[in-house]
Amino acid sequence: MTVAKEDVRTLAETARAASRALATIPSRQKDAAMLRMALHLRAAAPFILAANAEDVAAARKAGKNAAFIDRLLLDAQRLESMARAVEAVADLKDPVGEVTEQWTRPNGLQIRKVRLPLGVVLMIYESRPNVTSDAAALCLKSGNAVLLRGGSESARSNQAIAKALRQGLVEARLPENAIQVVPAGERESLLELLKLEGLIDLCIPRGGEGLIRFVAENARIPVVKHYKGVCHVYVHEAADLDMATRITVNAKASRPGVCNAAECLLVDRSVAERFLPKVGRVLVDKKVELRGCPTTVAVLSRAGIPVKPATEDDYGQEFLDLILAVRVVKDLDGALAHIARYGSEHTEAIVTGDAEVASRFTREVTASGVLWNASTRFNDGGELGLGAEIGISTSRLHAFGPMGLRELTSQKYVVHGSGQVR
Amino acid sequence: MTVAKEDVRTLAETARAASRALATIPSRQKDAAMLRMALHLRAAAPFILAANAEDVAAARKAGKNAAFIDRLLLDAQRLESMARAVEAVADLKDPVGEVTEQWTRPNGLQIRKVRLPLGVVLMIYESRPNVTSDAAALCLKSGNAVLLRGGSESARSNQAIAKALRQGLVEARLPENAIQVVPAGERESLLELLKLEGLIDLCIPRGGEGLIRFVAENARIPVVKHYKGVCHVYVHEAADLDMATRITVNAKASRPGVCNAAECLLVDRSVAERFLPKVGRVLVDKKVELRGCPTTVAVLSRAGIPVKPATEDDYGQEFLDLILAVRVVKDLDGALAHIARYGSEHTEAIVTGDAEVASRFTREVTASGVLWNASTRFNDGGELGLGAEIGISTSRLHAFGPMGLRELTSQKYVVHGSGQVR
16 A cells, blocks of 8 residues: 555644644543553454454565564464553553642742643554554553554554554544554655654654664654663672572573663673683573673683683674673773673663672663663563553653653643732 | 864764763762853953954944844853853752652662763854853753854854863863864754764754754754744733733733743733733833734724734744734633644743633643743743753753753663562
8 A cells, every 4th residue: 555645644634633632631531442442452353363364474474483473473362461451551640730840939930840741652663563552552641642653564463453442532532543553664654754843743663773773864753762772781799699690591581582681791800700600501501692702711611611702793782582792891890891882771780799889880871771689671661660661762862761651741831920020 | 164074073972972971970070160160261251252352243244233243242241140150050959860769669679760961962052152151061060061063153252162161171170072162154064963873962952943943854863942932921801901911011022032022912802902902002112013913903993002913924923022913812712722823832821810711721731831820931941940041942852841950861760679580
């Protein structure tokens, strides 16, 4: 299907009109819509799963690999999780209208900072169809209209899901155009969307680096980027080495395909001899391939643990797989220098019993999440207690780290006077 | 002077290096630098004023008007104000390291949100030389390196000011490249700067609409825009008409050339006959030209007050001059519709004694500042109590309204655990 420029603009204009209506709608009406959306996701299960089966068949035919198919695939259980996630967002506190601060000026002016929606959010993503309902619910709850631009691989699934969601909107007497799917697959229509300054307030790209670069290079609308996570675990000489092992193994192997998984282990020289064989054995048991610096290779080889020599490319690499780069560093300064050079400002962790060292690490490392004695996997909206996330920003502007409902709002100053003039 | 592409990139790279050093420097060292900067501004007065005199002479020769020359002109008193403004920023609380929120998760993880600098800020502005020292002080206090790209009209003044500021940095043993002036006047070098994604974290353009559009259309780095202020005063039928007169006159006439000055007065039909002649007389005494809708023209003409008919172009116009558009509206809904159509989301005010009407107005109007019974002129960093501002954002992303020190920071999650894994 070809989408003309005018059609893309029309989509955005109808989203804008819907966003104006949404901005002041009471929470209970938005919540009611979300409950109806969840119901319709369940009721439409046969249609959604049939549409998804077509997408999956096409992907198989196109020779996509198993991981790709797994991300794309829906079943009854996954659909039920999507419906529950929408209900969970309905249960969260509405951020719109929240007074975040208030104070009174010497001249008697009462100042409040009040949250308001951003307006229209353009969500650009790749194969996972659950993003369609997750993003729609988060945007609706925060009073934003959303344009959903998923990948062409999941186009049928996304359309079927959006149809169910829109039925929920209509039944709650909310504007149906608050949730719209943009036809996928054409770079031209995406380019048009990215230029609609004044109609779209925020673009959130989630996906591969190529997609995100394309968006960043072509957008005239504000973009909050979700780049790769090249996350490190740094084991300091004062670490509890059992704890360090648990954290390293969890950070690398519990779910290697996600952005808060560790890609590189840094170990203080003074504990390398004791720690590397210990952690290496567990990692190898978990099928992790180790790529080490010369010292790492020497230590692990002596212990009979398989290891490859790391190349320069292995540092700063997001493997998204059961591969871990390992490097022995001199000390805290060495670790900080490595992270400043190779990190992606996503998530960094230190394991140490020394509070002063931890304090320097957490202060000096620039990353959206910095963890002391905990797995990198906790840099996640749900785990941090934000309720749900629309992504993890690696931009420092507007939002840094997991973006929840609050990060989908802005704040205005509301001033109450009694006739004050300057 | 021609600036090669490579030179612009080098400037930004040195700024980036300086920003890394600045990020963790203690407050007292930054404050000491600001006090030295203020001293050097005073000590360098003869040089700065001589450089400014050359800029002013060139502007006169180029036939610039009186308002332009006034914005450009420095004298001993203005320079002293600039030095005091730098000292005032030193007195503000350092936002870096501030813990804005903290909580504990059921699994024992302690979460804190901690402020950190943005990194490198590119400030693009036009003729006012005081922006050079104001922006430099605000960026330094918030731990950011700044690239200052002023107008070519004030190039000599800005270089002389920056020289003094950098002496202050050096004496406080801070990196001199934390404050750098970018050679002005070439669109090519500006274009280069706007593409330096990864080196510059935020661009703040302040100036005419043409400049801001150029930046918005060409930037690949994040931009927080400072567009025009088309601010309205809406006089509701339940207004105290004396208060409404004071507020309208102050909003329009106290300083017509600034962005939070009112450009349009909206008046409820039911009070137009009583209010318009009252406010009209005072405005005309203040030399304000009135451009009214047909009802306004009829009412004012009957009262013998000079008024021109407004054209469609007069609504939504930022006059920045002693001109006021006036329109009679049916009621609150009429005012809200006018503001939604013609407002610039900068500042909007209502005058009314009816709290419910005010509540609807403040909730439904999208603007960075919404005022009830107070002049639009209060939407200003100093007046709201933020201490000092680097501009007033009309973007909803990152910062909406006056940008103070906090808006020059981001926040990261710092998580303290005891070995937790997922």
